[in-house]
Amino acid sequence: MTTAAQILNQFQATGVETCFHDRHIEPQIYAGLNGSNWSIKDYEARGGYQALRKVLGQDGAEALTQDQVIATVKESGLRGRGGAGFPTGLKWSFMPRQFPGQKHLVCNSDEGEPGTCKDRDILMFNPHIVIEGMIIAAYAMGISVGYNYIHGEIFQVYERFEAALEEARAAGYLGNNILGSSFSFQLHAHHGFGAYICGEETALIESIEGKKGQPRFKPPFPASFGLYGKPTTINNTETFAAVPWIIRNGGPAYLACGKPNNGGTKIFSVSGDVQRPGNYEVPMGTPFAKLLELAGGMRPGRQLKAVIPGGSSSPVLPASIIMECTLDYDSIAKAGSMLGSGAVIVMDDSRCMVESLKRLSYFYMHESCGQCTPCREGTGWLWRLVDRIHRGDGRPQDMEVLDSVATSIMGRTICALGDAAAMPVRAMIKHFRPEFEAFIQKKNPQAVASA
Amino acid sequence: MISEATKARFAREVAKYPAEQKQSAVMACLSIVQQEQGYVSEASEAVIAEYLGMPQIAVHEVTTFYNMYNQQPVGKFKLAVCTNLPCLLRDGGKALEHLEQKLGVSMGETTKDGLFTLQQCECLGACADAPVMLVNDRNMCSFMDDDKLDQLVDSLRAVEGKQ
Numbered sequence: 001m002t003t004a005a006q007i008l009n010q011f012q013a014t015g016v017e018t019c020f021h022d023r024h025i026e027p028q029i030y031a032g033l034n035g036s037n038w039s040i041k042d043y044e045a046r047g048g049y050q051a052l053r054k055v056l057g058q059d060g061a062e063a064l065t066q067d068q069v070i071a072t073v074k075e076s077g078l079r080g081r082g083g084a085g086f087p088t089g090l091k092w093s094f095m096p097r098q099f100p101g102q103k104h105l106v107c108n109s110d111e112g113e114p115g116t117c118k119d120r121d122i123l124m125f126n127p128h129i130v131i132e133g134m135i136i137a138a139y140a141m142g143i144s145v146g147y148n149y150i151h152g153e154i155f156q157v158y159e160r161f162e163a164a165l166e167e168a169r170a171a172g173y174l175g176n177n178i179l180g181s182s183f184s185f186q187l188h189a190h191h192g193f194g195a196y197i198c199g200e201e202t203a204l205i206e207s208i209e210g211k212k213g214q215p216r217f218k219p220p221f222p223a224s225f226g227l228y229g230k231p232t233t234i235n236n237t238e239t240f241a242a243v244p245w246i247i248r249n250g251g252p253a254y255l256a257c258g259k260p261n262n263g264g265t266k267i268f269s270v271s272g273d274v275q276r277p278g279n280y281e282v283p284m285g286t287p288f289a290k291l292l293e294l295a296g297g298m299r300p301g302r303q304l305k306a307v308i309p310g311g312s313s314s315p316v317l318p319a320s321i322i323m324e325c326t327l328d329y330d331s332i333a334k335a336g337s338m339l340g341s342g343a344v345i346v347m348d349d350s351r352c353m354v355e356s357l358k359r360l361s362y363f364y365m366h367e368s369c370g371q372c373t374p375c376r377e378g379t380g381w382l383w384r385l386v387d388r389i390h391r392g393d394g395r396p397q398d399m400e401v402l403d404s405v406a407t408s409i410m411g412r413t414i415c416a417l418g419d420a421a422a423m424p425v426r427a428m429i430k431h432f433r434p435e436f437e438a439f440i441q442k443k444n445p446q447a448v449a450s451a
Numbered sequence: 452m453i454s455e456a457t458k459a460r461f462a463r464e465v466a467k468y469p470a471e472q473k474q475s476a477v478m479a480c481l482s483i484v485q486q487e488q489g490y491v492s493e494a495s496e497a498v499i500a501e502y503l504g505m506p507q508i509a510v511h512e513v514t515t516f517y518n519m520y521n522q523q524p525v526g527k528f529k530l531a532v533c534t535n536l537p538c539l540l541r542d543g544g545k546a547l548e549h550l551e552q553k554l555g556v557s558m559g560e561t562t563k564d565g566l567f568t569l570q571q572c573e574c575l576g577a578c579a580d581a582p583v584m585l586v587n588d589r590n591m592c593s594f595m596d597d598d599k600l601d602q603l604v605d606s607l608r609a610v611e612g613k614q
């Protein structure tokens with residue numbers, strides 16, 4: 001007899017489209033995956049946990065000191081893959097290693113930035129790479145307890161990660177006296193349950209503490225006041241996943257496969273109007289045009305119109321500008337946007353920018369945690385304005401109002417969600433103003449046509 | 452009331468946190484209750500509050516803050532379709548409309564036979580799989596074109612004897 005669970009299983013993604021294809025370039029994190037080789041034996045066969053052995057001095061050579069591990073990560077040029085691009089080695093060096101109480105390590109797998117779906121494939125198909133990266137980080141900072149906070153919507157991934165944790169414990173990689181050394185580290189999984197804001201690191205900490213996820217003021221940064229009020233280092237899933245390769249191959253090798261100040265590979269989640277949406281791991285500094293080609297290019301007969309290069313919070317760039325960019329923090333920033341989480345949302349010439357902005361504005365209004373007035377009121381106001389323009393009820397002064405509401409949110413809120421809501425609005429107006437004005441002057445062309 | 456089996460599941464979650472930080476397990480406990488009972492009732496909140504040694508209002512704050520907790524009973528299958536922009540560009544909106552027609556309900560409603568509740572939701576973190584839909588919080592269904600949506604709904608109806 002078939003059960004409901006069996007039926008639902010038939011619709012589960014296999015990863016073939018998004019992860020197991022030969023269109024990565026020199027992959028490090030996604031290399032050699034096929035969906036059935038996620039478990040510990042397969043990971044070890046791919047060279048897994050060798051970096052940890054090296055760090056603990058179990059490969060015949062001397063153990064690395066904490067300072068050596070941090071120095072290697074600094075040398076690699078690894079920057080946080082969660083979106084802000086903060087140098088990882090530097091962040092690790094902020095941890096007060098001599099702090100007498102409990103310190104914590106947290107992995108941010110709350111991937112919820114519209115367009116981003118890379119951490120899900122890492123955790124589902126290569127969970128041990130994240131576990132190994134976290135153990136090494138914990139060693140470097142002298143931390144004995146860690147949590148991985150996993151987006152509540154990807155529950156199957158949470159279960160997979162818990163299974164991988166069990167394997168790692170059984171193999172002696174996690175727990176007391178790891179591989180017979182004096183170093184101990186306990187790691188647990190924690191799941192969210194539907195709140196975009198919990199991806200913000202201090203909201204995430206509140207959430208692990210069993211509260212609603214409302215961001216805290218920074219500073220103090222988690223490095224000094226984090227989980228349970230104790231020093232805490234938080235990194236993104238992909239950031240931790242990069243660490244084993246860096247330890248095995250050295251900092252300079254990692255830096256060499258990217259660009260100066262932009263070391264390593266980066267996974268880009270390509271969504272929207274391309275023929276083959278999916279995750280693509282490529283060296284930092286790869287031309288955007290190359291990524292577009294890997295993703296199958298545009299659909300026949302369609303032209304590229306615009307790209308949101310780093311998740312929905314990053315400013316949109318018109319085709320002419322993005323086609324000149326390379327994919328690294330510096331190039332995209334110079335073009336006026338952000339590399340962010342690496343979520344590349346592609347839009348072709350059939351797309352209406354007013355409608356697109358309307359949906360994004362709805363999202364930010366829906367997900368504002370409500371703590372700061374400019375964000376709570378401003379996101380609602382932005383959505384109502386864009387909705388009104390889209391319905392054909394826009395007023396001539398609405399463009400100015402939109403711009404001024406967005407401007408007055410920016411820099412006046414506790415967390416970056418306020419900015420994330422405002423930046424897309426300003427970029428849309430900057431690059432696609434005539435499209436908005438056409439809606440205001442002519443009223444909604446669709447409404448007129450169907451009237 | 453909460454069974455011993457459920458309590459064992461709670462205990463497994465509580466064990467992840469320091470003894471004086473049991474409250475950290477509240478999200479997991481609430482989701483366990485929701486999986487077993489379909490929603491989070493006030494009575495469940497009270498039991499969890501007592502189990503974790505926290506005020507009931509603090510539990511309620513968590514239930515109401517996070518989008519996925521059902522504060523009311525829902526249909527046997529809660530279908531949450533992502534309509535955020537990346538999905539919208541790949542027929543996420545169309546999938547929602549198709550289900551509205553197929554099930555004869557509007558977004559947010561439950562079918563008369565109590566089988567399906569239809570919702571729109573925000574990014575599920577599976578954007579390249581669009582159209583995507585999350586069923587009962589725990590089952591991600593990918594590449595849901597109209598044919599697959601029909602197949603899913605028809606099969607679930609059949610298995611529940613409501614063809």
Ligand SMILES: NC(=O)C1=CN([C@@H]2O[C@H](COP(=O)(O)OP(=O)(O)OC[C@H]3O[C@@H](n4cnc5c(N)ncnc54)[C@H](O)[C@@H]3O)[C@@H](O)[C@H]2O)C=CC1
Binds near residue numbers: 111415
């Ligand atoms: N991956 C995703 O799903 C999403 C990613 N984002 C990204 O998040 C970014 C914003 O994140 P924030 O955490 O607000 O950025 P931030 O710039 O405040 O911090 C970045 C990291 O560096 C640390 N840091 C910065 N200065 C520090 C200091 N002086 N001392 C100690 N630590 C310090 C912070 O603790 C944090 O871990 C945006 O750029 C956006 O791209 C936003 C939404 C979702």
Ligand SMILES: Cc1cc2nc3c(=O)[nH]c(=O)nc-3n(C[C@H](O)[C@H](O)[C@H](O)COP(=O)(O)O)c2cc1C
Binds near residue numbers: 079108109199
């Ligand atoms: C509204 C908001 C949502 C965020 N969501 C995420 C997220 O889902 N995943 C993530 O890694 N970082 C997210 N961040 C960034 C984190 O606050 C933090 O910078 C990051 O986890 C640090 O890790 P990294 O240095 O390895 O990038 C978000 C930030 C904001 C303001």
Ligand code: SF4
Binds near residue numbers: 197370417
């Ligand atoms: S900016 Fe918005 S989401 Fe961030 S703390 Fe303020 S109200 Fe909450």
Ligand code: FES
Binds near residue numbers: 114533
């Ligand atoms: S936008 Fe729909 S899953 Fe991300």
